[in-house]
Amino acid sequence: MLQLITKNFSLHHTLSCGQTFCWKQLPASASWQWQGYIYDIPCLARQVGNVIIFEGSAELDEALVRRYFNLTPAWDQILSSLPDDSWLNQARKEVAGLRCVHEPWWECTANFICSSLKQIPQIEQINQNLRSRFGQVISGTSFYRFPSAETLATLSEKDLRDCKLGYRAKHLFRAAHQVSHGAISWNSLEQMPLQQASCELQKLAGVGEKVAHCILLYAGNHLDAFPFDVWVFRLMHELYYPKRRVMPDQKTMDRKAQKLFGATRGIAQHYLFHWYRTCYMKSR
DNA sequence: TGGCAGGGGTTGA
């Protein structure tokens, strides 16, 4: 059993906001709140006040948990110096404790390739299907690792379709081939400027600009990545261009986001996105 | 119970 004292952290907001797809919320009657994986180590988790508690194998130590949930002094510093914007301030108050996680590159890439026109529960189902059908069993447990690109590249497109990927099977299959043949150097992506890293990722099948920015934000520590999906278009239009009847184009909104939120606009997007969907829309 | 619309995007013409 591993216990951590945290500040400004909500397990619930962080795991339910649609950035990671390998966690399952357990029923209220259960003694644990969440079941999932931290870097392919299966674990159970719950939060009581500012204490988070994990049950997992001996490999699961505090350093891994802090890395996965970005529970570091550097992140505390970033969070306390986000720009002073009234909507962002409201979001930070109402979904307090939300954090970006730090996902493994390949799993994050595969998840977001599967995410197009899919809702969060469906992406979670796909993640689970890929693990249980093609992942290595984790010894001593009934859980499975996320299958590597090399493993997925040995399968057929039909195998992937059977995991409920639909037309995305072709994209994931091709991307797995590309990655297993060294098309992407993951480590160098973190050092590249955002635009260059995004272009690099878009060489993979099924990865467009939106998916590339998600991968860079949730796996690559690019806090300036700003994924534009339909929800971000909606919230930017409604909150920041309330008088415009016609939605501004992406370039205009991207410039606005840069001006408002600067180099940490990815975190601002992360808060606004989750808050807009779970609080703002429901209160109207 | 069944039909229908719509959903967190990318591709290829």
Add this chain to the structure above:
DNA sequence: TCAACCCCTGCC
């Protein structure tokens, strides 16, 4: 620029 791509969910 736009149709096509799968399939699940919610709604009627």
